[in-house]
Amino acid sequence: MAVTCSVAATEPAAFDDVVERCRRAGLEVAERLGAIGVVTGTVDESALARLAAVPGVTAVERARSVQLGDPDAPVQ
Amino acid sequence: MATSRSRRGGPPEEPEVGTTGRYLVLLDERDLAAGARAMRRQAGVRAVASASEAPEGLEASGADAIIFDDIGVAVVDARPDRVASVRALAESAPSILAVEPERYVYAIDSAEYARGYRDGVADLVRRLDGGAGPEQEATTSLEAAAAAAGPGAAATSYTWGLTATGVPATTRTGRGIKLAVLDTGIDVRHPDVARRTIMLASFIPGQTVHDGHGHGTHCAGTAAGVANPSTGQPRYGVASRAGLHVGKVLSNQGSGTDQQILAGINWAINMGCHIISMSLGAPTSPGQSYSQVYEQVGRRALARGVLIVAAAGNESSRPFQIAPVGHPANCPSFLAVAAVDPNLAIASFSCGGVNGGGGEVNIAGPGVAVESAWPRPVLRRTIAGTSMATPHVAGLAALWAETDPALRGQALWDQLVASAKRLPLPARDVGAGLAQAPV
Numbered sequence: 001m002a003v004t005c006s007v008a009a010t011e012p013a014a015f016d017d018v019v020e021r022c023r024r025a026g027l028e029v030a031e032r033l034g035a036i037g038v039v040t041g042t043v044d045e046s047a048l049a050r051l052a053a054v055p056g057v058t059a060v061e062r063a064r065s066v067q068l069g070d071p072d073a074p075v076q
Numbered sequence: 077m078a079t080s081r082s083r084r085g086g087p088p089e090e091p092e093v094g095t096t097g098r099y100l101v102l103l104d105e106r107d108l109a110a111g112a113r114a115m116r117r118q119a120g121v122r123a124v125a126s127a128s129e130a131p132e133g134l135e136a137s138g139a140d141a142i143i144f145d146d147i148g149v150a151v152v153d154a155r156p157d158r159v160a161s162v163r164a165l166a167e168s169a170p171s172i173l174a175v176e177p178e179r180y181v182y183a184i185d186s187a188e189y190a191r192g193y194r195d196g197v198a199d200l201v202r203r204l205d206g207g208a209g210p211e212q213e214a215t216t217s218l219e220a221a222a223a224a225a226g227p228g229a230a231a232t233s234y235t236w237g238l239t240a241t242g243v244p245a246t247t248r249t250g251r252g253i254k255l256a257v258l259d260t261g262i263d264v265r266h267p268d269v270a271r272r273t274i275m276l277a278s279f280i281p282g283q284t285v286h287d288g289h290g291h292g293t294h295c296a297g298t299a300a301g302v303a304n305p306s307t308g309q310p311r312y313g314v315a316s317r318a319g320l321h322v323g324k325v326l327s328n329q330g331s332g333t334d335q336q337i338l339a340g341i342n343w344a345i346n347m348g349c350h351i352i353s354m355s356l357g358a359p360t361s362p363g364q365s366y367s368q369v370y371e372q373v374g375r376r377a378l379a380r381g382v383l384i385v386a387a388a389g390n391e392s393s394r395p396f397q398i399a400p401v402g403h404p405a406n407c408p409s410f411l412a413v414a415a416v417d418p419n420l421a422i423a424s425f426s427c428g429g430v431n432g433g434g435g436e437v438n439i440a441g442p443g444v445a446v447e448s449a450w451p452r453p454v455l456r457r458t459i460a461g462t463s464m465a466t467p468h469v470a471g472l473a474a475l476w477a478e479t480d481p482a483l484r485g486q487a488l489w490d491q492l493v494a495s496a497k498r499l500p501l502p503a504r505d506v507g508a509g510l511a512q513a514p515v
Binding site for chain 2: 002004005006010030031033034035036037038040058059061063064065066067068069070071073074075076
């Protein structure tokens with residue numbers, strides 16, 4: 001399941017620590033986004049609670065998709 | 077790939093308007109020495125190995141060229157009789173990837189120099205990225221017109237949206253302000269785009285930043301299109317001199333994931349952008365709360381002086397049904413933009429602040445019958461959407477940001493709201509009103 005996680009730490013070493021803990025909790029890391037304090041990746045549904053409980057993780061959400069209309073549509 | 081406009085021999089030409097007379101040469105980074113050798117043997121250009129050997133700059137060093145190792149770019153000050161052979165280097169030497177006239181003069185300070193040439197590299201890279209093959213001359217009349225007119229000439233007419241938001245009267249251009257458009261990319265070889273330096277990145281695996289959809293080109297055009305488009309009047313761009321950053325977070329098919337979108341936001345912030353324009357979103361249902369992850373992102377951005385502007389969404393069918401503001405515009409820390417038409421009435425599709433608890437509309441922009449750029453061969457197109465209103469507001473934010481270095485993040489948001497034109501419509505629909513340009 002693709003997820004996005006917000007991380008409380010902003011300072012790089014602390015951010016990296018939390019990301020590492022997320023990885024050990026079962027997150028397969030896709031992107032480490034230090035400037036916005038987010039780590040994205042995939043995780044087994046059974047590990048979701050464990051991931052959400054990682055110290056420093058403030059939210060875990062299922063990743064959404066967005067879809068634009070057809071390029072020929074008059075309203076975009 | 078040579079990008080010079082003329083391949084004729086003969087007497088040395090005057091530098092093109094807007095160029096310095098020097099050349100940026102993009103070297104194959106795997107073998108900088110081969111590139112330096114090619115420059116020496118084929119164009120008689122004597123280069124110093126790196127900027128560290130010539131801290132006082134090119135003139136003082138006595139060399140013809142300086143190679144910036146870490147970005148693989150050489151700056152060449154060719155003698156007039158050598159110009160033709162320098163230009164020919166891209167064809168004649170495999171270790172030389174592109175040759176481009178230098179557009180700007182940079183200060184002698186070496187860090188500034190390197191940054192400037194990184195911008196030059198971005199210019200070259202975007203030509204390589206969008207190009208299908210070598211192009212020696214301006215082959216179409218539109219490109220020739222672009223070469224002749226220049227982006228700085230005054231426009232004579234404006235789209236209704238620019239007029240309604242006060243752009244014709246403003247003295248501001250967005251110069252010095254960095255604005256990111258996160259969307260389907262941009263047509264880098266569109267005639268109105270071709271002379272503009274743009275920073276580009278694609279977050280879509282397997283796709284370049286080239287816009288295969290159209291939406292991204294249209295939005296970027298509205299936010300930061302040139303003042304005198306070579307595709308003709310009316311002018312359609314708000315912040316014509318803003319530092320445009322295009323992040324492709326939506327595929328050519330118009331789809332994107334949170335992973336890609338968040339990576340784009342992260343990039344824009346790392347690139348020092350002051351404003352991020354996001355004409356994208358997903359519908360929300362009545363009562364649905366906003367994303368905690370995006371809300372943290374928005375708060376972090378504001379704290380760093382970055383304003384994120386997002387489209388409220390197009391799911392309404394007014395007057396029968398008003399849909400709630402979509403994700404991520406429904407985050408309290410995202411400036412949510414609704415759409416008005418040329419009569420300054422609310423657009424029928426424009427989402428409204430019906431969810432509360434963050435899902436408000438903050439401000440409105442022109443979002444019906446909006447003309448802007450579209451990928452070749454169509455070039456110009458008129459469409460509607462809160463997607464079109466959003467880059468108007470982002471461009472106006474850039475104009476305001478230029479007026480005062482204190483207008484960043486929340487302060488910039490407050491200024492846009494305070495200076496909006498009040499409309500006789502509910503705040504649920506238009507927030508503070510129609511965004512306006514500074515005088």
